[in-house]
Amino acid sequence: MNPHGLRATMPDRLTLGIDVGTSATKVLLLKPDSSWKMHVWPSSKDLWSNLREWLGDRGQQIERLGITTHGPSGIVIRDGKLCGRVIPWHEDLPDGCNRVPEGEQILPPTRAWVPSRLAQWELENGPVGDGIAVQLKDFYNWQLTDVIARDSRSMRGYVGNGHFHLPEDVIGQVSNQGSELSGIAEGAEVICGCDDLTAGVIGLGAVDGVLFNLANTSEHVGLVGSVPREDMSWLPPIGRLPSLCYNATSTDANTIMRDRMLAIEDVRSKFPAGEMWIGGGWAMNSQLVASRSAIRKAGQEVSALGVAKLAHRRSVAVIFGAGKVGRGFLAQLLNHAGWDFSLVDSHEDTVNALRQQDGWNVYNLMKETNERLQARHIWHFDDNLDEVLAEADLMLTAMGANHLKPWAHQIRKPLCKRLRDGKIDLILAENHPRPAAEVREALLDGADDEESQLINTRLGIAQAQVLRSCIEPTVNQHPLTVQVQDHWTLPLDGEALRTEVSIEGFEKKTGFARELTRKLFTYNCVNAMVCYIGYLLGYEWLADAANDPKIAELALQAGRESSAALVAAYGFEAGEQEIWCNQALAKYQDKSIRDPIERNARDPVRKLGKTERLLGPIHLCIEHNLPHHTLMIGVAAALRYPGAIMDNTLPTGEAEARLESLLAQESL
Numbered sequence: 001m002n003p004h005g006l007r008a009t010m011p012d013r014l015t016l017g018i019d020v021g022t023s024a025t026k027v028l029l030l031k032p033d034s035s036w037k038m039h040v041w042p043s044s045k046d047l048w049s050n051l052r053e054w055l056g057d058r059g060q061q062i063e064r065l066g067i068t069t070h071g072p073s074g075i076v077i078r079d080g081k082l083c084g085r086v087i088p089w090h091e092d093l094p095d096g097c098n099r100v101p102e103g104e105q106i107l108p109p110t111r112a113w114v115p116s117r118l119a120q121w122e123l124e125n126g127p128v129g130d131g132i133a134v135q136l137k138d139f140y141n142w143q144l145t146d147v148i149a150r151d152s153r154s155m156r157g158y159v160g161n162g163h164f165h166l167p168e169d170v171i172g173q174v175s176n177q178g179s180e181l182s183g184i185a186e187g188a189e190v191i192c193g194c195d196d197l198t199a200g201v202i203g204l205g206a207v208d209g210v211l212f213n214l215a216n217t218s219e220h221v222g223l224v225g226s227v228p229r230e231d232m233s234w235l236p237p238i239g240r241l242p243s244l245c246y247n248a249t250s251t252d253a254n255t256i257m258r259d260r261m262l263a264i265e266d267v268r269s270k271f272p273a274g275e276m277w278i279g280g281g282w283a284m285n286s287q288l289v290a291s292r293s294a295i296r297k298a299g300q301e302v303s304a305l306g307v308a309k310l311a312h313r314r315s316v317a318v319i320f321g322a323g324k325v326g327r328g329f330l331a332q333l334l335n336h337a338g339w340d341f342s343l344v345d346s347h348e349d350t351v352n353a354l355r356q357q358d359g360w361n362v363y364n365l366m367k368e369t370n371e372r373l374q375a376r377h378i379w380h381f382d383d384n385l386d387e388v389l390a391e392a393d394l395m396l397t398a399m400g401a402n403h404l405k406p407w408a409h410q411i412r413k414p415l416c417k418r419l420r421d422g423k424i425d426l427i428l429a430e431n432h433p434r435p436a437a438e439v440r441e442a443l444l445d446g447a448d449d450e451e452s453q454l455i456n457t458r459l460g461i462a463q464a465q466v467l468r469s470c471i472e473p474t475v476n477q478h479p480l481t482v483q484v485q486d487h488w489t490l491p492l493d494g495e496a497l498r499t500e501v502s503i504e505g506f507e508k509k510t511g512f513a514r515e516l517t518r519k520l521f522t523y524n525c526v527n528a529m530v531c532y533i534g535y536l537l538g539y540e541w542l543a544d545a546a547n548d549p550k551i552a553e554l555a556l557q558a559g560r561e562s563s564a565a566l567v568a569a570y571g572f573e574a575g576e577q578e579i580w581c582n583q584a585l586a587k588y589q590d591k592s593i594r595d596p597i598e599r600n601a602r603d604p605v606r607k608l609g610k611t612e613r614l615l616g617p618i619h620l621c622i623e624h625n626l627p628h629h630t631l632m633i634g635v636a637a638a639l640r641y642p643g644a645i646m647d648n649t650l651p652t653g654e655a656e657a658r659l660e661s662l663l664a665q666e667s668l
Helices: 003-009 047-061 114-125 136-145 176-182 196-204 256-270 286-291 302-311 324-336 348-356 385-390 401-419 435-444 449-458 512-536 542-546 549-570 574-589 597-601 615-623 629-638 653-664
Strands: 014-020 024-030 036-042 062-069 074-078 081-087 132-134 170-173 189-191 211-215 219-224 233-235 244-248 276-279 316-320 340-345 360-364 369-373 378-380 394-397 424-428 459-463 482-484 490-493 506-509
Touching: 014 047, 014 136, 014 196, 014 302, 024 047, 024 302, 036 302, 047 062, 047 176, 062 136, 062 196, 062 302, 074 114, 074 136, 081 114, 081 136, 132 136, 136 170, 136 176, 136 189, 189 302, 196 211, 196 219, 196 244, 196 276, 196 302, 211 256, 219 256, 244 256, 316 324, 324 340, 324 360, 324 369, 324 482, 324 490, 340 348, 340 385, 348 378, 385 401, 401 424, 401 435, 401 449, 424 435, 435 449, 435 459, 449 459, 459 512, 490 512, 512 542, 512 549, 512 574, 512 597, 512 615, 512 629, 512 653, 542 549, 542 574, 542 597, 549 574, 549 615, 549 629, 615 629, 629 653
Parallel strands: 014 062, 062 189, 211 276, 316 340, 316 394, 340 378, 360 482, 394 424, 424 459, 490 506
Antiparallel strands: 014 024, 024 036, 074 081, 074 132, 170 189, 211 219, 219 244, 233 244, 360 369, 459 490
16 A cells, blocks of 8 residues: 555554764654654763663654764774774864865864865774764764765765765665564654754745754854855755854853854844744743844754654645646745655646756745755656646646636546545646636546545545735746745635644635635736736836826725725625735836736736636625726726727727727827
């Protein structure tokens, strides 16, 4: 049975994080719901016997684990045995053992890095020869799995050959001997792991642009996702780990408080605008946290939690549609929630471009910051969709409403194969009045009895509202860059879900059909007024048109007409609807968002549909005997857009005359 079925029938599978620090060892069990339990003992005591005793029967529930330790140490494994002793990072370095660090990492000369510790090891034991240099967490991993593996970030300043893995890579499984040693289930997967500094940053949840303050025995303070800076240590990105630019303090009791404050003041001076997140044993002191104007994100668990997060089997989402919303909104929310995601698209050039690049940038227009995203896989619609969906815990679409029906027909067979393994939800991030009903109808069209049963009982189809603007890059940005508005919520139909989808930013709402209608008849209605009238007045950019006083007045008035109908039909509060109209216009007036009118006005035939953004509110106004003269001007303008047609069901003569009057007042 594959993991999707197992999740429905097995008890909670646990992830174990182990942090062996200089003074204390922390072990943490992370549950699938992100809750955790931790235990601490002095590092002078044995790791495995204490772990066995604490785990008890829970050791058999461990699915994966990761270990982080202090470093850099000097450790060599040769011929399946530990050769010599473990040389710790804090020991005095003998004379003549100083070595220059190698590789991309920028490391200060104030500490003995791995090459120096290995020189010390050779002083005691002779040449390393065919031995393999590792760190302490690698030694523990080897004891559990009989596999020798190391990562370049932990091997500070050492560049060797072989046995290198990404920190998140699974390097082996707990052996029978490793299980007896540790109490961990035989067969549990062991990741390569990482250094305690990086684990702490992960434990904080810090993303690019955040200042971190790891306040432990020694203290690290710096910036996530930075380029090298003068007089600061720097670690390049590796796998899922971001680059780090930081300062570290001494462990000398006589200078520790002075050094801590100097390190923080130095970083604050270099990055004055950054928000500082703090974690570690010292973060338990609320007065200390306040004195640093920091935000407490974690306590002494920070590195154990971080390596557990790194080891945790990440949920996988599949996004159908690799356009701006898929890459610039859905992917970013998933990434921040700790999910992996794959992209599927039918556009050959887009697929090829994404496959050739190591990710893409999402540029926040308000904060003026880049975030680098990378998909697990890039698929084409013609690829084996069985393989695409086999790994999926969640599906999302952002492909354009016109593509939903043919996509649903194409996806039915592989989707039903996936549904045999368990329930899954599909979230539709589309500008469409009833996408869920349309997709379900298309999936059931031609389905046999078994397929119909699977679709009706195991598939949740939830509509969502996309309120973030995602636009094209500038000429100075990479063509795959997506520029985005600083908006972080995706409202969706919580009542339609079949599984426990828990992703920060996903706002589950009840009575969502009316919410979707409200968004379409307010935001999209105002957008249509701006872009179609703006096109006739010669504007190229949406924000320029929205800031034209005449267009803004018409767009707001159309929004108010639509709002009156929404209040009458669905019982929305009138004052709240007024706020929605103002927010909609303000969104399109934001000049930092350089969104072309052409992108917003395209596909006018669909947008002139009876239930769409203009005709939908008009028919609702007619039903409730409410005025809709301004909305009709928008229809008249839309009908002049190239390729626009509409069923001849509404008299547009008066609206045409009013539109002509408006255009005559303007100098084109």
